[in-house]
Amino acid sequence: MADQSSALMDVIGEIKDASEGKDTVEVGQLIDALDERGYGPALAVLPLIELTPLGGIPGFPTLLALLVAIxxxxxxxxxxxxxxxxxxxxxxxxxxxxxxxxxxxxxxSEWIDEKLHARLSRVAGPTGQKLACAVILCLCLSVPPLEVVPFATSAPMIVISIFGLALLYRDGLLMLLGFIGAGIAAFAGANLFFAG
Known part of the structure; x- marks a missing residue:
């Protein structure tokens, strides 16, 4: 297995390199910068971007959710x-x-690189990955209606990022936490929906 000690920082570096020295950067350039590293890094980093200043742009969380869903x-x-x-x-x-x-x-990213590593890797294997993808698609569907509530889109994006990190580091324990987080988010969302 490749060394994962700086896996997330490497991804952050790719995004930085794709953006430096320009006035604007196309979404496609960011996608291309991540493509060679596989799905784990993209699914880990893209949802985290929603927590940054870019996440405050109206419509951006939905655009990000669409990209993550694809x-x-x-x-x-x-x-x-x-x-x-x-x-x-x-x-x-x-x-x-x-x-x-x-x-x-x-x-x-530096903190995450220090803490995460491969464990319970079978949980993050092919079956776990397919289940995670199905849950991620459901979480992405929840983002557009949540945009009307301030900061509400952060919850599904954090859970998606947990799945991405689990894939990046082959961390089955983190993937289990992602499933638990998705269950909690679904329960909270159902309560909010039926209470309203």
Whole structure:
């Protein structure tokens, strides 16, 4: 197994390299920067971007959820590489905002790289990955209606990121925590829906 001691920081570095020296960066350029590293890094980092200043842009959480859903669906179908429609790939983001988000994520990424490692790897194997993809798709569907509630989209994005980190580090314990988190989020969402 490849050394994972700086796995997340390497991904953050790829996003930074794709954004530096530009006024704007296309979503497609960020996708291409992550593509060679596989689905785990993309599913770990993209949802975390929702917690940064970019997440405050109206419609951005839904756009991010759509991108994550496309990646999860392709992973579930067994495709090796990412894909996104051209209209999504051509969407521009301010490079300064992307770089600010990268700097915001850097200390968190360093801490995660220090703490996470492979354990209970069979849980994060092919069956666990397929189940995780199905749950991620359900979580993505919850994001658009949650945009009307301030900060509510952060909950499903955090759970998606947990699944991504579990895939990145082959951490079955973290994947189990992701399933528990998804269950709690579903229960809370159902209570909120039926109470309203």
């Amino acid at each position: 990646l999860a669906l392709r992973m579930l179908m067994g495709y090796a590489h990412f894909w996104a429609p051209n209209w999504l790939r051509r969407r521009d983001l301010g490079a300064s905002k992307v770089l600010k988000s990268v700097e915001w994520l850097r200390p968190i």
